[in-house]
Amino acid sequence: MSVRRLAPKELQPESFAFTAENLAWAENTIAKYPAGRQASAVIPLLMRAQEQAGGWVSEPAMRYVGDMLGMAPIRVYEVATFYTQFQLLPVGRKAHIQVCGTTPCMLKGAGDLMKVCKNKIHAEPFHLNESGTLSWEEVECAGACVNAPMVQVVNEVFEDLTPEILEGIIDAFERGEKPTTGPQNGRKSSEPVTGLRVLTSPELYDGSMVGTGVGLAAAREAIAARAAAAAAPKPAEPAAAAAPAAPPKSDPAPAKPPVAEAVKAAGSADSDKPSKPVAPPPAGEKGN
Template identity: 60%
Template sequence: MSVRRLAKVQPESFAFSEATKAKCDWWIAKYPAERKQSAVIPILWLVQKQEGWVSEPAIRAIGELLDMPYIRVLEVATFYTMFMLEPVGTTALIQVCGTTPCMLRGSGGLMKVCKDKIGPKDTLSADGRFTWQEVECLGACVNAPMAQINDYYFEDLTPDAMAQIIDDFAAGKSPEPGPRVDRVNSAPEGGALTLTDPTLYDGSAAKPIAKLPNSEPVKAPA
């Protein structure tokens, strides 16, 4: 478990936007009044979606909103790695999976592209638009190597594909998420290889179920 600390440079203040505050109120209303602190994780996420990261003033504001001690909000924010504690790229946060399946399928090459195009990992790019990280398993092993970029998965990547995705984001485009090979989600490349007979699904191959022996109702003794 890595040590996670707040950024050294912090904004002077934080304010919920009108839209964020409305969503926070919606989450709080899902819990009994005495349990509203249970909304801390979704509210931290809403703040991150608003600001791009979670600052110290935001943590204090969440504590006030939930009548929750500041240290308790800080504990949650520092425990879950999905919460960014330092500013990240305004255009793209690229999280490259480095766990065994992705590593064996070439995630090291993806990280090299990120380093060459963006700079060191966990560091904001010079123009402030990009950040990349190496992360643990993102649960898409069959589509390795892959990366999560902002909110979406980009899968079956090659170094060339990763370079093109970064260039597209830099040009203001919105690259299509998903596999970069001929497959749907995590289906086999090129389409299904088994259970392809249509009669398996249209009912034409169905046979009546034979009557099982001793299937007559058992009568209770007199």
């Protein structure tokens, strides 16, 4: 992960405070967490502070949020600098263009989209244009890989882009307009660019079958068919073959197998060996 630092002092505002509406929202949000766990609200409060400030989080805003939650400033800095959803520098007043540069988008032309941003906004990311209305950056996967390449502006996505289409979107933001979001090549959602090949019947998804009982009727027919099959008489099963009778328990135990001739010979040889001689007692000793 790249190093993310707070904006320089000359860009930081003197102070920050929630509006009355946002303050009431923040207090309600904090109240959702158990006592002693108020710090868990740091991300939603930072997000609300970013929205109020026009798209970025200043150092005074971080301190303000930390004071509300009883957190040391460094703990709030850690959160704000870790998550890339928080902008640490001022962004364009009208739009901050986030160009996805992950592999699927790059293979589909994200590099050309970045060239458009460099030409129409600024040669470097995280810099405002001359009027301060637009800015841009490269981001990692924004979750629209099927519709690559794409860009995101706040919480809106623009997919299936070409350099020419992105130029038109940027110009629309500059004029203060709201461009049409979603795929820009005419397809619906993330369906195949060649058109749907399955589930093409409109009644499968247009809601025309809702409330007509078609599905319920089919279910009832299936239940009735299973009940009829269960109630039908079953064909007689053929008699099972008689199992062989078990041997009587009084049968004598089987005879032991005969001893091998080699084993017999070894036993005879052992019995014919002379007994082990006993050494004579040492000289001078008499036997008892």
